[in-house]
Amino acid sequence: MKKDFTCCCPSLIPSRETACFYLLCVLIALYMLAGAAIFSSLERPAELKTHQLWEKRLRDFSHDHNLSYEDLKSLLHHYEEARTAGIRTEQGRALWDITGAFYFVGTVVSTIGFGVTAPSTAMGKVFLVFYGLLGCSATILFFNLFLERVITLVSLLIFWCHRKRMGHSGQEGRDSEDNRNGEWKPSVYQVTLILYVAVLLVACGAASLYSAMEGWTYMESLYFCFVAFSTVGFGDFVSCQREHHEGTWAYQVANCLLMLLGVCCTYSLFNTISVIIKQGLNLMLETLAWMYSVLLVNAFVMRLKWKQCAKER
Structure with a gap:
């Protein structure tokens, strides 16, 4: 039964390349999360401050020039579309x-x-x-x-x-050095x-x-x-x-x-x-494998000690 199960099911232990791929995925995800947290803490306050300042300037401009706030935003929206075609406020x-x-x-x-x-x-x-x-x-x-x-x-x-x-190290041992240089x-x-x-x-x-x-x-x-x-x-x-x-x-x-x-x-x-x-x-991966083997050995030793204690009782 156990033999049939082993033959029918593939090994659950991934190869080194597959394990390396999985580990890299995890590390990249953690790296991106850390970067997102840092950039958010650095840039988010400035974004909110700039957004508030921009809204204030829009309302002040519409009030000073007797313009509708919605009409002004519509004009800016059309400018954003024109900017894609190369239109700039300064001639480029x-x-x-x-x-x-x-x-x-x-x-x-x-x-x-x-x-x-x-x-x-x-x-x-x-x-x-x-x-x-x-x-x-x-x-x-x-x-x-x-x-x-x-x-x-x-x-x-x-x-x-x-x-x-x-070559500047001297003639002694030059033959052995030449042999090593070939490799x-x-x-x-x-x-x-x-x-x-x-x-x-x-x-x-x-x-x-x-x-x-x-x-x-x-x-x-x-x-x-x-x-x-x-x-x-x-x-x-x-x-x-x-x-x-x-x-x-x-x-x-x-x-x-x-x-x-x-x-x-x-x-x-x-x-x-x-x-x-x-x-x-x-x-x-080698370090994790070593730690895993140590844990298995310790678990095996603890199991033997537990069985020995159980027999003594």
């Missing part, structure tokens, strides 16, 4: 000329999606679905190929530095550190350019670099949107190149960090 650069459209498709295929520009026509929205499907897939392939070459280049650089450092490989921590420095250098250099060209503070520019390079793309800060930027071709080209370089480097960094996270998950 054209959104749908060839350079503006090229900037838009760049944010689509890179999955940044700032949201400042979006198709307003039905045909444009339909075309975006098919265009984005192929474009995003091709860009992800490009990022993966870029990652392979970056990892190879960084590994060769680390290996060269390792060989050079071993030596750079660790994921070394690769991650180099990629982190590269991303930091690109972000700091790009922030200097954006701060000068966009009029942002340096911290706002660094914030924009992270949001853009990580393809989060909130849209609260967007580069190359001012009217005078239409004539600065050098800045537009530099912006595209920095976006491409920043996204590629950050994508590579995210991948190496994910490897470290997976190693941490495996370590957590």
